[in-house]
Amino acid sequence: MLLEGPRTPLRLCEVAIPEPRAGEALIKVEACAVCRTDLHILDGELAQIPYPLIPGHQIVGEVVASRTLSKGSRVGVPWLGRTCGNCAYCETAQENLCDQAEFTGYTRPGGYAEYLAADERFCFPVAKKHAAVEVAPLLCAGLIGYRALRLCGEAERIGLFGFGAAAHQLAQVLRYQGREFYAFSRAGDLETQQLASELGASWAGGSDEQAPKPLDAAIIFAPVGALVPTCLRAVRKGGRVICAGIHMSDIPAFPYSILWGERRVQSVANLTREDGLQFLELARQVPIKTAVTRYPLEAANQALADLRAGVFAGSAVLELVRPPGGRTKAR
Ligand SMILES: [Zn+2]
């Protein structure tokens, strides 16, 4: 599924199976989850998008050819596709900030396709125990939520603003870790608030409502800049506000008094391989259950439209290889 320009539908077409370069594996895609970042790419909101491109960066697939990964094994291919390995960032455990980084489904071809070539060093081993569609959403929604949580430090009481795929998974981690979470959805979205309550939220309401208690930290998953001052008002002194998306609308001006008291605002950029390994292990322990709506590859435009419209809870996943007896139905 090829993106040829901003705000145009993806086009189903035949392309050659990629020729892996040195250090790359050829992977047959089993499933690729849809991420809000894909919408930002579709809308031309990220810098220097190299059209035409194949989106998709939450990929589970089978190794077809590789020098270092065993053939037939299953891997996960995340957003961070490659780094330079020797810049100041790469050398200090901040490879997520590498200036030369390449990103799957953005500056490298992604997983809305039957095959992709991926740098072997940036693939994660993934067990075959679970369906590929259930694992795929861990690879960005889950992982970025986990990195955002790490930036919250020891916070006990955490606000989640925007309760989509990432928050759905993070809620399970927070509950497992015995932390309290407060879920904020779009005003009036009672269905999502109900889902958050079922997942163990101490409180669930609209982002226009006030948290019943001061929060230690807030994570913003919604791409809505106006939530930054909202969250600064919701956190206690010393509290952190973590912006977890790659793109956000402008943040309105706010009085210094709500940042005062050593409150912090910080963004989350990309992931490190260490985040991925830690998170996949944690996901196994919890264990995290993903809520998945399946689409065939050729229905990628529908999956993206449904994500934009908030049609489903959890994640949309393109299913390329169906398990025996499994069924993919287009919505
Ligand atoms: Zn680097």
Ligand SMILES: [Zn+2]
């Ligand atoms: Zn993503």
